[in-house]
Amino acid sequence: MNTLVIENVSKTYSNGVKALDSINLNISNGMFGLLGANGAGKSSLMRTIAALQKPSAGSIEFNEVDIIETPQSVRQNLGYLPQEFDVYPKISAQKLLDHFAVLKGILNKKERNAQVRALLQQTNLYQHRKKSVHTFSGGMKQRFGIAQALLGNPQLIIVDEPTAGLDPEERHRFLNLLSEIGQNIIVILSTHIVEDIQELCTQIAILAQGKIISKGNPSILVESISGTIWSKIISKDKLEEYKKNYQVISTRLIAGETQIRVLSDQQPTSEFKTVTVGLEDYYFAQMFLNQSLKNE
Numbered sequence: 001m002n003t004l005v006i007e008n009v010s011k012t013y014s015n016g017v018k019a020l021d022s023i024n025l026n027i028s029n030g031m032f033g034l035l036g037a038n039g040a041g042k043s044s045l046m047r048t049i050a051a052l053q054k055p056s057a058g059s060i061e062f063n064e065v066d067i068i069e070t071p072q073s074v075r076q077n078l079g080y081l082p083q084e085f086d087v088y089p090k091i092s093a094q095k096l097l098d099h100f101a102v103l104k105g106i107l108n109k110k111e112r113n114a115q116v117r118a119l120l121q122q123t124n125l126y127q128h129r130k131k132s133v134h135t136f137s138g139g140m141k142q143r144f145g146i147a148q149a150l151l152g153n154p155q156l157i158i159v160d161e162p163t164a165g166l167d168p169e170e171r172h173r174f175l176n177l178l179s180e181i182g183q184n185i186i187v188i189l190s191t192h193i194v195e196d197i198q199e200l201c202t203q204i205a206i207l208a209q210g211k212i213i214s215k216g217n218p219s220i221l222v223e224s225i226s227g228t229i230w231s232k233i234i235s236k237d238k239l240e241e242y243k244k245n246y247q248v249i250s251t252r253l254i255a256g257e258t259q260i261r262v263l264s265d266q267q268p269t270s271e272f273k274t275v276t277v278g279l280e281d282y283y284f285a286q287m288f289l290n291q292s293l294k295n296e
């Protein structure tokens with residue numbers, strides 16, 4: 001079993017932006033989802049865990065080894081798919097993966113060939129191995145990104161917002177691939193898309209303004225707000241009024257009509273209907289409560 005222990009990690013950039021504020025996480029094998037809005041600090045945390053930047057304070061241990069003191073120890077065991085991974089020279093996928101394998105230190109040619117072949121098969125790219133990666137679709141590029149991240153058999157994989165721009169089928173395929181991988185190692189998936197982590201992740205954390213505002217098993221978290229979310233169709237011009245009188249956590253357009261979802265222990269009025277809650281409701285409720293606390 002692999003373990004990643006993050007204690008009191010903070011990161012302030014030289015321009016004064018505090019991107020991470022006392023992060024504590026304990027992660028073991030499986031898919032871990034890090035959920036947060038744009039600018040919440042997800043990439044900052046991913047880059048810090050990947051030992052690409054040092055935190056301003058705190059400690060990170062991977063399998064009981066301090067990765068801040070000895071970053072090379074985690075880099076050897078780490079596969080990283082950054083948010084922007086789209087610069088490809090015009091050589092075949094197979095040659096490019098072979099090149100990355102050399103960079104990763106797999107110098108034995110026979111071993112390298114075997115790994116490159118196996119990874120192209122695992123990511124369903126084997127039949128496209130002779131094509132240049134720059135001609136690949138978005139989904140194929142991301143699967144190639146995972147193939148390069150898996151070189152050297154890492155025990156920790158970090159993928160930063162991997163599904164942005166993928167069509168639903170590609171997204172599905174990509175997430176299934178991640179969940180297969182996540183059975184025996186730690187996979188950290190950062191995303192602002194709730195559905196990406198709802199079914200796949202056994203543990204999640206919600207990040208807002210550099211702080212973890214909630215963490216746990218997604219089903220248990222969702223269950224904890226069961227019976228407290230209510231919906232109502234309203235006319236759009238009444239939205240501000242509802243926001244003043246109720247804890248409106250989200251607004252959505254359904255078949256041209258405005259539906260609000262409200263957080264309340266009791267049915268606000270008989271016109272409000274109870275809803276079957278999902279992770280998205282939990283996420284919006286936490287963001288709402290966090291914002292309310294800040295405004296107090």
Ligand SMILES: Nc1ncnc2c1ncn2[C@@H]1O[C@H](COP(=O)(O)OP(=O)(O)OP(=O)(O)O)[C@@H](O)[C@H]1O
Pocket residue numbers: 013014015017018019036037038039040041042043044045161
């Ligand atoms: N190298 C940097 N120097 C200064 N500020 C930075 C740097 N990188 C990120 N930031 C700032 O830190 C905050 C968190 O950014 P970060 O990229 O970690 O968030 P994110 O959740 O990954 O968002 P996104 O999905 O938009 O990338 C933002 O205010 C951002 O502008």
